Amino acid sequence: MREAEAYPFGMVCYCCGEERDPSMMASLLCHDEVKLCRICIGWLVRQAGGVDVTPRLPVADMALAARFCEAAGFDVEQYDEGYAFVHLADQGVFDLARIEGLDPTTNHAGCYIITDDVDDWHARLVAARLSVTPIEDMPWGMHEFTLTDPSGNHIRIGRRTEDEGGSPWTEQPSAVITSSQRTPDVGAAVTAASMPASSA
Numbered sequence: 354m355r356e357a358e359a360y361p362f363g364m365v366c367y368c369c370g371e372e373r374d375p376s377m378m379a380s381l382l383c384h385d386e387v388k389l390c391r392i393c394i395g396w397l398v399r400q401a402g403g404v405d406v407t408p409r410l411p412v413a414d415m416a417l418a419a420r421f422c423e424a425a426g427f428d429v430e431q432y433d434e435g436y437a438f439v440h441l442a443d444q445g446v447f448d449l450a451r452i453e454g455l456d457p458t459t460n461h462a463g464c465y466i467i468t469d470d471v472d473d474w475h476a477r478l479v480a481a482r483l484s485v486t487p488i489e490d491m492p493w494g495m496h497e498f499t500l501t502d503p504s505g506n507h508i509r510i511g512r513r514t515e516d517e518g519g520s521p522w523t524e525q526p527s528a529v530i531t532s533s534q535r536t537p538d539v540g541a542a543v544t545a546a547s548m549p550a551s552s553a
């Protein structure tokens with residue numbers, strides 16, 4: 354075994370071997386003892402052919418947009434007067450780009466943040482007195498709400514209704530079931546993941 358045995362609370366990442374905050378660790382579904390940090394999971398996504406996507410949201414007033422993002426719990430790293438990177442727990446989530454003459458009433462840009470903690474996010478944003486819609490279970494299978502920034506960007510925050518904080522598998526992964534049992538219903542998972550690009 355590796356160093357993880359020295360840390361009974363599972364704080365050492367099996368991939369990079371670094372000691373990490375437990376809040377940024379996750380276990381493999383079929384091997385609970387194998388714990389990976391968020392940084393390595395991001396690296397593995399790219400190793401497995403995945404991509405990182407960072408939306409670029411247009412803003413009318415950069416200072417106002419930055420204050421809004423900070424009030425919503427994000428960290429804002431200003432690149433220059435017209436551009437900023439927005440992070441959440443050391444992870445890039447979207448960028449802000451100042452657009453001259455942008456009209457917030459006709460700006461229909463936005464992005465989607467997928468998180469298991471939708472209700473916590475909603476409670477926190479309501480407490481911060483920011484503009485949010487009520488949480489709803491949508492016909493496209495998402496438990497979500499929309500946060501609107503001063504530039505008219507619609508930031509949807511949600512999770513799939515069937516996930517409820519669990520794994521993306523509708524059945525157990527094939528690695529831990531016997532040959533007499535079922536295989537994962539991949540088709541159903543793909544259908545549930547699809548949703549309209551925008552209904553705002």
Ligand SMILES: [Zn+2]
Nearest residue numbers: 366369390393
């Ligand atoms: Zn790691």
